[in-house]
Amino acid sequence: MNGSLEDKFKLIEEEFKDQPMFYTDDVISLFPNLKKNTINWTLSKLVDGGYLNRVRRGVYSINEWKGKNKVNLSPQAERIVDILDEVGFEYYISGTDIVLKYMQHVPEQFPVVVFVEKDAKDAMIDDLRRNGIVVMEPTELKSEYEKLVFSGSDSVSAVVYVSSNSDYNDRGIATPEKAFLDLYYAVTRNGYPISIQELARIYQNMIRLGTLDKKKLLEASTKRNLNHDIRFIVESKYITDSAFELVSALKREG
Numbered sequence: 001m002n003g004s005l006e007d008k009f010k011l012i013e014e015e016f017k018d019q020p021m022f023y024t025d026d027v028i029s030l031f032p033n034l035k036k037n038t039i040n041w042t043l044s045k046l047v048d049g050g051y052l053n054r055v056r057r058g059v060y061s062i063n064e065w066k067g068k069n070k071v072n073l074s075p076q077a078e079r080i081v082d083i084l085d086e087v088g089f090e091y092y093i094s095g096t097d098i099v100l101k102y103m104q105h106v107p108e109q110f111p112v113v114v115f116v117e118k119d120a121k122d123a124m125i126d127d128l129r130r131n132g133i134v135v136m137e138p139t140e141l142k143s144e145y146e147k148l149v150f151s152g153s154d155s156v157s158a159v160v161y162v163s164s165n166s167d168y169n170d171r172g173i174a175t176p177e178k179a180f181l182d183l184y185y186a187v188t189r190n191g192y193p194i195s196i197q198e199l200a201r202i203y204q205n206m207i208r209l210g211t212l213d214k215k216k217l218l219e220a221s222t223k224r225n226l227n228h229d230i231r232f233i234v235e236s237k238y239i240t241d242s243a244f245e246l247v248s249a250l251k252r253e254g
Contacts, residue, residue, distance in 0.1 A: 055210035089120035092169035098179030142191025
């Protein structure tokens, strides 16, 4: 982003950082000496650069996920980041840590979702364990987490997944779409300790604030083999009650 755009973004960010969304007319008022066409071009470039989200036509929000420093990781995740940064392999943090601000009920203790390179998985897990991190395999997450809670341990824990795709993270932090997708997978496939109701609230809040790009979410879901689930969620408001009832009946019938 060139200097002129950067300066405009800083003014926009400072003016609207406490608002969930703002309008083109608001930005026009902020730059009274610029033509409307210039404002529209500026907003378009800021959206393309990931600095703003286009909620709908003429409505925007600040993209709070632009850059790693915009994400406030939990102390548990920060500790894991410190350890993995020393290892030298590619990784990224996903799941709960990325969507904390959209949650209503945050567990006091939750496993940090970490994606690592396949070839480096064993080395990274060994390094985490040497540093006192309780590492859980996805297939053992539910039982191992329950043991950890039952024992009363306050140890930092992580569930480690393998990733061969680095398209959906920014300097070690998953994009909002990937974070929601990974959390959905962990909850529905591996028993991650967050309720479906909380997942629904997270999704609604992210959509309401313009953080989730549905097109990107669907694109990422295909590569995660969750496209049927996610399309059903994304298009749920267009699906009739009769269709929901029919699907429920079909599932009961097997």
